[in-house]
Structures are given as C-alpha cells and as structure tokens.
Amino acid sequence: MKHDCHYHPGDPAKWQCSECQMHYCSRCMPDADTRQRRALCPTCSKAMRYMGTATEVVPFWNRIGAFFRYPFHTDPLIVIAICTLVPLVAPANLIGILIWLVLALALFKYTYAVINHTAEGHLNPPSVSVAFTGSGFNIVILQLLVFIVMGGLVGVAAMVGGPLLMLLALAFVVLAMPASIMVLAMERSVGAAVNPMNLAVLISRIGTPYFLLYGYLILLTLASGVAQDFAYNHFPFWFSQPLSGFLNSTFTLILFNMLGYLLFQYQEELGFASDIQDDSADVDMHQRDRGARFDADIDMNLKDGNYDRVQGMLKEALKRNRDDPLRIGQLYQLLVARNDATELYQYHPRILGWLADRNDGEGIASVVSLLEEAEPGFKLDEPELAVRSARCLYQRGQYKLALKLLQDFHKRFPESDELAPAYLLVAQTLANGMGQWEKATAFLTFIQKRCVNHPLHEQVPVFLEQAEKKELLKGPKASFAVPD
Template identity: 70%
Template sequence: MKHDCHYHPGDPAKWHCSECQVHYCSRCMPDADTHRGRGVCPKCNRNLRYLGAATEVEPFWNRLGAFFRYPFHADPLIVIAICTLVPLALSANIFGLVVSLLLVMALLKYTYEVINRTAEGHMTPPPVATAFTGDGFGIVFLQLLVFVGMGALIASAGMLGGPMLAMIAMAFVILVLPASVMVLAMERSALAAVNPLHLTGLIARIGWPYFLLYGYLVLLTLASGAAQDFALSHFSPWLAGPVSGFLNSTFTLILFHMLGYLLFQYQEELGFASDLQDDSSQQDTTQRDRAPRLDADIDMDLKDGNYDRVQSALISALKRDPDNSHRLEQLYKLLVARNDNAELYRRHVPLLGWLVDHNNGAGIADLLARLEPLNPNLQLDDPELAERCARCLYHQGEYRQALKLLQDFHKRFPDSHTLAPAYILAAQILANGMDQWEKAAAFLGFVKKRCQNHPLHSQVDGFMQQVANREPLKGPRATFTVSD
C-alpha cells in the first residue's frame, strides 16, 4: 500500500512509527540508516519501521522496456556468451559433458542472483564473477529437488484421484511455478518452494499483479520458443545452435529479472524492506552532521505549530555556532513572522550582521523600525557594523535611519578606523539624499581635519569640490593615465 509522508504530502513515505502512527519521508529522516533499516522517531524516540522503496517503486508494467534491456549490459552478455559458446566448442566426450553441465549450473546460479539482487533494489545486473565463484551453487540442487517435489505432487494426485485430479494438480503447479522460484530465491528452502500453503499465501499477498505478471511470463516463454524455433528452422546448424542458446539465456534473464522486480515492488506486503541501491548520489547515513536533522525537526515543528520549540532550537544552535548564516536567517524569519520584537531586540546585533552581509537594506530598515518603540535611542556599539548598516540604508533610500546610526560617531568611536568612511557616507546622505550641502561640507571638513592619516583623506578635496558645485557626491573620477 502506498503511503505519503505526513509532513510532505506527495512524497512517498520511507519510515513509519507504530507508536505515533506517523509516516516519514527521506527529508524528515536525514539521519536514518537506510542501509541497515534503522531510524528513530523524532517525536517519541521509538524505533521506526523501514518501508524501503515500497511506496515509490514504479510498477513493473510501466518498465517493460527496462526488462528487455537488462540482459544487454556487459556482465550478463559475457555470462551468456561463455555459457552458450563454450559448450559448442567442446568435444562430445565426458569432459565436454561435465564442462557443459557446470556452465548450465553457473547460468542458473547467475539467474537466481539476478532475482536476489533485483529484490534488494539493484537495477543493474550482477557482475560476471557471481556466476562462477562463491557458494551459491547449492541453489541448482535445490531447484532440482523442487522439480522432483512438484512431479511427486502431480503423480500423487493422479494415484489418489485419477487423471482429472492429476490435471488439476498440474495446472496448479504451472500456476504457482513463478511463486515457487521467488520463494526459493528468497528462502533457499526446497520445502518452502513446494509448500502449497506457502505459495498461495505469497500469491494472495501480491494479489492480481501476480496474474498480470504470469501472463507476461507466458507470452515471454512463447516468444522465446518461437524465436528459437525460427533460428533452428532457418539458420544453418553451426549458427542455429549459438543463436538458439543466446535467445534462451536472454529470455531467461528477462524472466528472472521480472520476478525479482515483483518481489521488490511488493516488499511491504511480503514483509521485508529494500531500497534502490544503484544511486551513487545517496548520502552517507553515518555522518555525524546534525544540521540536516535539525532542519527536518524545524520543518516538522513549524507544520505542527510548535513555534516555541523551533525558536528554542534555533537559539540553542546559535549558541554553539553564533555565525551560522542559515540559522540566523531562520531565526529572523521566525521572529518577524511571530512579531516577537522583544526577542528581535535581544538578538538585533547578529541579525543586523546577517542582514548587512546580504545587503538587505529593506530588512535592516524594518528591523530598526520594530526596535524603535523598545529603544528610541538605539545605537550600535560596533562601529563597523553601524557604518555598514548605514550604507545599506543609504542605498535603500532610508536616509534618516542611516544618519541616526551615524549620529555622534566621532564621540562614540573617536579612534575608530571607520570614522572617515562613516562621515564621508554621512556627507553623501546629506548631499545626495537630503539636499543639505552645508551640513555635508561640515562633515567633509571634519574628516579633512581629523582623519589625516586615513587612506580616504586624499579624496576629501574632490568631495568638497563636488559639494561646492552642488554635484552628486560620487568621488573623484578614475584616471587611466600612466605617468612617465
């Protein structure tokens, strides 16, 4: 059953809390371990149930093209070529027979690895080595036992109820054969793969899509048989054998890949969880960075209306990292939305620093307007911050607020290196913004007299000449002449 995330409707859920009865998506659980299926509910701290990709996997009937492309990757093509062409090159003796049987076993082992790998969420084929190495060859003997068991079931039905019951048993065996292959691949048990109750239970949990897939498999088998018959009938014997073997192996891999994908698609109904494993962009879930977890908690708390909790979390985060621009932005937006001017006043210095770093003159003007009723004579104790804020306000057209920040600057910061640029800025505000040329000249005269060692001192005469001519205070024009 498909579930959407409680906090992000439209996003498929990956986790479920049985205590809170809440579904979470990957954005809500950035710190969960998807590889191990471990996650803790951010609400009640109970272990979550991992849903894997069950809620977002694409139905198998929408990806038939991908099934047919599957065998034509490099690894399966190599396996098919080895298992098909090598027996044809061997002599018809005991050695050739043994090698041919071993290659048939390797191909069958590879096809079962395809089922397991696909059910785990790998949509790329297994590497070549899995066909010829490892301990998975026991699956071949288990498959033989399953066939023997099914034959015994049909024979027993014939002995007990005659030909009619035998026909019914055979029809049942044919119907449950794909389910038997899936059970054998998952449980590696021949007994489970021939247990009628086990097989019918799996079919019942999957439902009607099993029968739809069964129809595809029948068509696939008929197409494979027809293609091989055409090859044997129309090609010369030296070519017909390899083509027929290639077609048989190719259609077998397609069939087993489809069975594995059906398990992957209905993993929740079948009681396990897996996710797409071939996405190289997945994050390392072992990272210790708490930032994504905090962002997810903030997002959920905002949607739940827990604004006090969000505010406390942001303040705590800023105590650990006072210069975190992202947290300052979040806190600013939250306090403005809540109209919490008292808290804005307590945090106004770092918030103004964040606003000026982003050249947000409108935000600075709004924040100062909010703080004015609380402190009409508010002055900043940091000369550089005061000058930068005033400059942003000047470019925003907030001339009076800018001048207020620069008021008595020489008295409050007499030895500050920022005094010269602050008063030149005051002159620009008065001249360009307020048409008060005499006051602008006074500020420039102060800079000329008191800031003789400042690098801007050499430009003051140019400013004063512009004031005398009632020209906009833009400073001396740049020159590109090169002295001899």
C-alpha cells in the first residue's frame, strides 16, 4: 500500500511511527540511518519502522524494457559468454564434462544472485565475480530438491485422490513455481520453498500483479523456446548451439530479474525493506548535517501551526551563532509573516544587515515600516548599517525612505568614517532620484569642508561640477592610462 508523507503530500513515505501513526519522507528524516534502518520519531522520539522505497518503486509492468536490457550489461554478458563459449572449446572427455558442470553451476548461481541483488534495491546486475567465487553453489542442488519434492507431492496427490487431485496439485505447483523460486533465492531453504502455506501467503500478499507477472513469464518461456528452435532449424550446428545457449541464458536472466524486482516492489507486503542503491552516493552517516534535522523540524512545526515554537527554536539557534545567515533569514520571514514588530525591533540590526547583503531594498522598506509602527521616529543606531540599508533603498527607488535613514547623520555620528559616504549617497538621492540639485550641492559642499581626510574628498569637485550641469552624479570616469 502506498503511503504519502504527512508533511509533504505526494512524496512517498519511508518511515512510519506506530506510536503517532505518522508517515515521514526523506526530507522529514535527514538524520535517519537508512543503512541500519534506524530513526527516532521527531514527535515522540520512539523508534520507527523503515519502509524502504516500497512506496516509490516503479511497477514492474512499466519496466519491461529495462528487464530486456538487463542481460546486456557488461557483467552478465561476460558471464553468459564464458558459460556459453568455453564448453565449445573444452575437450570431449571427462574433463570437458566437469568444465560444463562447473559453468552450469556458476550460471545458475549467478541467476539466483540476480534475485537477491535486485530485491535489495540494486537495479544494475551483480559483478562477474559473484558467479565464480564464494559460496552459494549449493543453490542448484537445493532447486533440484525442490523439483523432486514438488514432483513427489503431485505423485502423492495422484495416489491419494486420483487424477482430479493430481491435476489440482499439478496446477498449484505450476502456478506457485515463480513464488517457490523467489522464496528459495531469499531463504535458501527447501522446506520454505515447498511449503504450500508459505507460497500461498506470498502469492496472496502480492495479489493480482503476481498473476500478471506469471503471464509475462509464460510468454518469456515460449519466446525462449521459439527462438532456440529457430536457431536449430535455420543455422548450422556449430552456430546454433552457442546461439541457443546464449538465448536460453539471456531469457533466464530476464526472468530472474523480474522475480527479484517483484520482491523489491512488494517489500512492504512481504515484511522487509530495501532502498534503490545503484545511483545513490555513499553517505557517511556519522557526519550527518545537524542543520538538516533542524530545518526539517522547523518545516514540520510550521505546517502544524506551531509558530511560537519555531520562533523560539530560531532564537535559540541565534544565541549559539548570532550571525548565522540561514537562521536570520528564517527568523525574518517568520516575523514579517506574523507582523511581529516587537521581535523585529529586537533583531533588526541582524535582519537589516542580512537584507542589505542581498541588496533587498523592498525587504528593508517593509522592515523599517514595521519598526516605525513599533517605535515612532525609529532611527538606526549603527552608521555602517544605516548607509548600507539606505544604499539598497536608493538603488530600488525608495528615495524618501533612504533620506530618512540618513537624516541628521552628522549630528548622530559626527566622528564616523561613514559620514562622507552617507552624505554623498544623500546628494545622489536628491540629484539623481529627486532632481533637487541645489540641495545635493549643499551636501557635497558639506563633505568638501568637513571630510578633508576622507578618500572621497578628492572626488567631490567632480560631483560638484556634475551637479552644476545637472548631470547624474556618477563621480569621475575610470581611466586605464598609465602615467609617464
């Protein structure tokens, strides 16, 4: 059953809290350990159940093309080539027979590894080494035992109930064969693979898609048989034999890949959890970003309407790192949305600085407007911040508000190094923005008289000349000439 995240509808859930009956997606659980399948509920702090990618897996009937491409990846092609071509050059004696048996075992081992590999979320084939190294060769013997036991069950049914019961038993065995192969691949147990109750439960949990898959498998088997028959009837034996072996191995890998993907698709119903692993980068879970957990908590609390709690969280974060731009921006957005002028006044130096860094004149204008409501006659106490904020306002055409921030600057900050830049900005605002050239000239003259030691003093004559001609105050033009 598909579950969506409680906080992000449309995003598939990967974690479920049985205590809260809540489902969470990866965005809500950035600190979860998917490798160890461990996570604590952000609401009640209880351990949660990992659901894997069951809710976002593409149905197998939409991946038919991918199944047919599966054997043509490099690793399975090498396995098929070795198991098909090597017997052709092997000697026609006991050694040749042994080589053929070993390669047949390797091929069958690889096909069963495909089921496990795919069920674990690996959409690319296992490596070549899986076929020829390590344990697992006994899977062929186990499969033979399964066939023998199932044949015996059909025989017993014939002896006990006659032809009718035999036909029913045979029909169940044929229908349950894919389920038996899946169980054997996952559990490596003959008993589990032939237990009728076990197989019936697996089929019932998968439901209708199992029978759809069964139809595909029948078509694959028929296609494989027709292709091999065509090869034997239309090509010479030296070519048709390896071609037939290649086709048989290819169709077998397609079949087993489909069985593994069915397990992966219905992992939740079958009681296990896997993730798509081939395209995901390795992440060191010991180096998790705590900030991501904090952001997820903020997101969930906002969607739950816990605005006071979010505000408290952000204020605590700014106590630990007062200049964190991310938290300042989040607090600004929350306070403006809540029209909280009191808290805005408390944090206005950092918020205005953050807005100035982003050249957000509109944001500065809205904050100043709210601050004036909280404190009529509000003025900034930091000269540098006042100039930066006024410059952003000037660039956004907020001329009157820019002048207001710099009003009586020489009285409020008489010794500030920002006096010359402040009044030059006032002059540019008056001249360029409002066309008041005489007033602009007065402020430029003030800079010329009072700020003799400031670097801007040398440029004032150029500005005065521009003001006299009623030209835009832009200062001296850049020159790239090299002095003699």
